[in-house]
Amino acid sequence: MQQLELFLENIRIERVDSEANMYRFYRLRLMPDLFGGVSLLREWGRIGTQGRHRIELFADAGSAADAMITLYRAKQKRGYRLAR
Numbered sequence: 001m002q003q004l005e006l007f008l009e010n011i012r013i014e015r016v017d018s019e020a021n022m023y024r025f026y027r028l029r030l031m032p033d034l035f036g037g038v039s040l041l042r043e044w045g046r047i048g049t050q051g052r053h054r055i056e057l058f059a060d061a062g063s064a065a066d067a068m069i070t071l072y073r074a075k076q077k078r079g080y081r082l083a084r
Contacts, residue, residue, distance in 0.1 A: 011072055013080040023047040026075050028068045038064040
């Protein structure tokens with residue numbers, strides 16, 4: 001699978017539609033875990049709030065990066081764009 005922007009470790013995307021009162025964020029971060037693997041931290045919610053989170057564990061950085069790219073592309077299709 002093609003790597004996104006030379007293997008980013010932290011992606012923050014937003015979806016803003018003021019007419020629908022929609023101000024959402026989604027963050028994807030890769031972090032090493034204590035057991036030699038890599039964790040994918042997913043955070044989402046309304047902009048300005050702490051939001052919710054989920055952590056997924058992967059055996060290696062390549063698998064975690066592939067999962068991150070898959071999620072990023074799915075969110076792009078739903079209207080999310082890179083935050084500035």
